[in-house]
Amino acid sequence: MEKLAIVVPCYNEEEVLKIASEALRGVLDDLIRKGKIAEDSFILFVNDGSKDRTWELIEEEHQAHPVQVCGVKLAGNVGHQFALTAGLITAMDLSDVTVSIDADLQDDVAVIEEMIDKFHNGCDIVYGVRKERKTDTFFKRTTAQGFYKVMEMMGVKTVYNHADFRLMSKRAVEQFSKYQETNLFLRGMMPLIGYQTDCVYYDRKERVAGESKYPLKKMLALAFNGISSFSVKPISMILGAGVIIVILSILAAIYALISYCTGHVVPGWTSLILSIWFLGGIQLMAVGLVGQYIGKIYIEVKHRPRYNIEKVLK
Numbered sequence: 388m389e390k391l392a393i394v395v396p397c398y399n400e401e402e403v404l405k406i407a408s409e410a411l412r413g414v415l416d417d418l419i420r421k422g423k424i425a426e427d428s429f430i431l432f433v434n435d436g437s438k439d440r441t442w443e444l445i446e447e448e449h450q451a452h453p454v455q456v457c458g459v460k461l462a463g464n465v466g467h468q469f470a471l472t473a474g475l476i477t478a479m480d481l482s483d484v485t486v487s488i489d490a491d492l493q494d495d496v497a498v499i500e501e502m503i504d505k506f507h508n509g510c511d512i513v514y515g516v517r518k519e520r521k522t523d524t525f526f527k528r529t530t531a532q533g534f535y536k537v538m539e540m541m542g543v544k545t546v547y548n549h550a551d552f553r554l555m556s557k558r559a560v561e562q563f564s565k566y567q568e569t570n571l572f573l574r575g576m577m578p579l580i581g582y583q584t585d586c587v588y589y590d591r592k593e594r595v596a597g598e599s600k601y602p603l604k605k606m607l608a609l610a611f612n613g614i615s616s617f618s619v620k621p622i623s624m625i626l627g628a629g630v631i632i633v634i635l636s637i638l639a640a641i642y643a644l645i646s647y648c649t650g651h652v653v654p655g656w657t658s659l660i661l662s663i664w665f666l667g668g669i670q671l672m673a674v675g676l677v678g679q680y681i682g683k684i685y686i687e688v689k690h691r692p693r694y695n696i697e698k699v700l701k
């Protein structure tokens with residue numbers, strides 16, 4: 388029987404930790420009773436440098452349930468994607484299959500059983516997909532949808548409406564651990580792993596307690612990271628725009644020369660100023676965008692460790 392590890396990244400989740408632990412232990416008990424997973428399956432909470440009592444609560448849970456609750460303490464806050472990676476790679480050596488889920492129980496724990504069934508049928512990755520997002524605000528829904536569309540336009544393969552709720556077999560995590568990039572966007576990396584995959588569908592719920600740890604700024608950063616780490620199309624688009632503008636300005640120059648020769652000199656101060664500003668803006672934008680890519684290269688070539696594990700409770 389395979390040993391399951393449920394990996395849960397936590398950042399300032401003191402309000403939900405006990406509730407999550409109880410709900411997930413319930414899931415483990417149920418699956419063990421049905422003979423679908425090994426008896427020593429466990430939950431792995433990853434404390435992502437929380438500033439509240441999250442780690443103390445994880446320790447308490449571990450003391451109360453030494454087999455079922457384990458913990459990883461990161462030395463500082465590294466963000467959801469890195470915390471999840473740290474958890475998955477730690478779990479890889481301790482289990483046969485992992486399921487990653489957020490601490491706030493917005494994702495439906497009831498479909499974990501379906502994921503396990505699909506795993507037993509030979510899938511290495513099973514994506515949790517949100518059927519509808521009624522509980523998300525209109526803003527979050529539309530921006531998220533726009534994001535998936537842009538990703539598609541940029542030629543990046545992602546699973547529509549899938550966040551980081553997914554099952555991964557040991558060999559899928561092993562393969563994933565070989566992707567050593569520092570600019571992480573897990574959703575874009577998973578389809579690159581290959582193997583047999585499938586989806587399970589569920590309704591996304593409200594957070595059980597606490598508030599979102601993904602403010603707009605982090606959301607935009609994740610979205611930009613997703614696009615720029617997987618596609619160089621924005622640079623080609625800037626290049627294309629540059630070529631079009633140069634062609635237009637050559638045509639304008641020809642027109643200006645003809646006007647000069649035929650004596651119709653236009654006192655074109657307005658157009659001059661406008662075009663200087665416009666082109667200046669485009670140039671700044673282009674340089675800025677290229678700069679973002681160079682910045683990423685700079686960060687990648689340093690090969691810094693992506694996270695620092697301070698302590699493991701197991």
Ligand code: UDP
Binds near residue numbers: 396435466
């Ligand atoms: N999270 C994390 N580190 C961070 C921010 C968030 O580990 O810097 C965790 C958080 O505790 C939660 C998950 O990532 O388990 C998703 O965050 P949240 O539910 O706040 O995002 P939302 O569902 O609002 O997009």
Ligand code: MG
Binds near residue numbers: 489491594599
């Ligand atoms: Mg959430």
